[in-house]
Amino acid sequence: MLEVRDRVPALTAVLTVVSLALVFGAVGGVIPAELLPRAPETVLSAIPTVNALVSAAAIVTIVAGIRAIRRGNVDQHRRLMVAAFGLFTLFLVLYLYRVSLIGPTEFTGPAAVETYVYFPILAIHILLAIVAIPAVYYTLLLAASYPVSELARTNHPRAGKVAATLWLISFSLGIVVYLMLYVVW
Template identity: 65%
Template sequence: MQTRVEDHVPLLTGVLSIVSLAVVFAAALQVVPTDALPTAPDAVLEAIPTLNAVVSLAAIGTIAAGIRAIRRGDVDRHRTLMLTSFGLFVAFLAMYLYRVSLLGPSSFAGPGVVERFVYYPVLAIHILLAIASLPPVYYALLLALTRPVGELPSTNHARVGRIAASLWLISFALGIVVYLLLHVLF
């Protein structure tokens, strides 16, 4: 099985990216039947944005620490931190998708001028970077999981990983800004 995955990393990257985006858009557009989802108490649904902000902060920390680890040559620590980052991303996404499937996207309650010139631009960049980060994140992850560490320097793992980490960091940071605009400031 590993040989098959190793031979088809670009194809699997595309498939995972498309499936991930389809799931996200299905949830955001509320195509998922809410009857199929377990219902959480209102307090849990209300806590999800704050939990996701905390998860995002943790992911920023693990991504930054992972970058630092690989720059120091600590491959094992880098791998652990980047897998942790991916796990945090999955936790974030699961909570976000659950909440948005049940309640729909959050509405901005602040002034129209802030909505138009701050909130929407920040949200748009956050969403675009989140979408753009999926293929390089999956590609770097699949390369790392399907090849021995000694072979990774002969692949695009490091180059694509730098792109993935940069997009991921900015997207997580802007997600926190979106959270602050939606749930703290307004």
């Protein structure tokens, strides 16, 4: 782990660039849909709802992880935050798969709502998700490369607060975007 410990910023940068390249490649249509196996339409149409549920579960998991560390329960905190990262990964894989096959979903509500409500919420959601990615990687890499007894002397507590806050807001706004795209309109 000393090798990881000495390279946390560099590894964070590499993981962030790869993650963002995958996201922007999928959204931008760079990933050829022909390379992916196509799931039945019922599965593809269920992915947004599944992702909203995954986002809700991630919110609960992150909040529980924050509560666990505030109570001093490091083991429970670690399990919950790893679970939150697993939920985020599941969300991302499902999102990238669907958007690679059928592209981003168009907003079908009123133009005024799209301009003054939907786009600002979507923009904040996307911005916070982009900023959260390196914060989450950095925090997890610190946690993985230092013993618990040394973590308090690293940037882990500060970075973890930033990552958790960004994650919570981004997941919450993602659910709002889902509701606007698939439930309200």
